[in-house]
Amino acid sequence: MITNFQEIAERIRTLRELLGISPKEMADTVGYSTEDYLRCENGEVDFTFTFLHKCAEKFQIDIVELLTGDTPKLSYYTVTRKGEGLPLNRRKGFTYQHLSFLFKNKVCEPFEVLAPYSEEEQNSSIHLSTHEGQEFDYVLEGSLKCCVDGHVEVLRPGDSIYYDSGKPHGMIATGGAPCRFLAIVMKKR
Numbered sequence: 001m002i003t004n005f006q007e008i009a010e011r012i013r014t015l016r017e018l019l020g021i022s023p024k025e026m027a028d029t030v031g032y033s034t035e036d037y038l039r040c041e042n043g044e045v046d047f048t049f050t051f052l053h054k055c056a057e058k059f060q061i062d063i064v065e066l067l068t069g070d071t072p073k074l075s076y077y078t079v080t081r082k083g084e085g086l087p088l089n090r091r092k093g094f095t096y097q098h099l100s101f102l103f104k105n106k107v108c109e110p111f112e113v114l115a116p117y118s119e120e121e122q123n124s125s126i127h128l129s130t131h132e133g134q135e136f137d138y139v140l141e142g143s144l145k146c147c148v149d150g151h152v153e154v155l156r157p158g159d160s161i162y163y164d165s166g167k168p169h170g171m172i173a174t175g176g177a178p179c180r181f182l183a184i185v186m187k188k189r
Contacts, residue, residue, distance in 0.1 A: 008052070009043035011066055015059045016041070030054045031130070049088065049096065050129040053109075053185065057132065063109060064101045072104040085112060093118075096183075109185040115144065115173040128168035132188040135165040142179030146171045155181075 016026055027037035030051050040047045056063040064072050067088060078100055085097030093116040100110050126147045137146065138160040146153050149167035154174060163169060165185065173179035 005046045006043040007069070008047075008066055009041055011069060012055055013041045015055075015061070015066075019059060021058070026055070026058065029058045048129065049094075050131050052088075053131045057187075062104065062106065064098065067098075068101075072102050072106075074102045075104055078102045107187060109187075111183045111185070112140075113181050113183050115142075115171065115179045115181070117142075117173040117176060117178050121172045122174065126170040126172055128170040130168055131165050131185070133165050134163065134186045135169070136160060136162045136182075136184040136186070137171070138182045138184075140180045140182065142173055142177050143175035144171050144179045144181055145174040 016023070023038055023041070024034050026041075027034040030037060031054075032040070032051075039045050040051065052063055052066055056066050059066075062072055064070065064086065067086060080097075080099045080101075083097070085099045086101035088096040088098060088111075095114040097112040098109065099112060100106055126145065128147065137144070137155070139155045139157050141157060144155045146155060146161055146169070148161070148163045148169045153161060155161060
């Protein structure tokens, strides 16, 4: 399945209008100016995972509904074979594979993430974002430099980090190579 950001933008606009939510209220929800929010909603620019996550929470729907237009239907179990997750490419070359996209009423969103290595990012500030809930990241390959609320940690294969995702957080691949990790995003209780 390939996700088209123009189609996702249209779903966001349609849901916002159906629910009677103003562009200003949505902009406040995602932490954008109204103008920047409308640029996303109009399909002029792509959006981040955090943007999509906050929209889905505001609309009280599964993020998969925003990505595909379909509602997850399984409630007993689901198997996702290697390389067959729902693709989501949203942040500076980061590639996400949603690993439970067919399961409904999830208490968490599990992703396999591939973070590209960028030499320019190594000495720059890490881009930070926030979303409600908690997150658990587990490194499979490579090294991941994580910043959570001003604290910086470098994780290697087998290392993990668990944090309050309402705090500013971000990560980059480090060590000269891409990093592959599992990200488990848990919803607010």
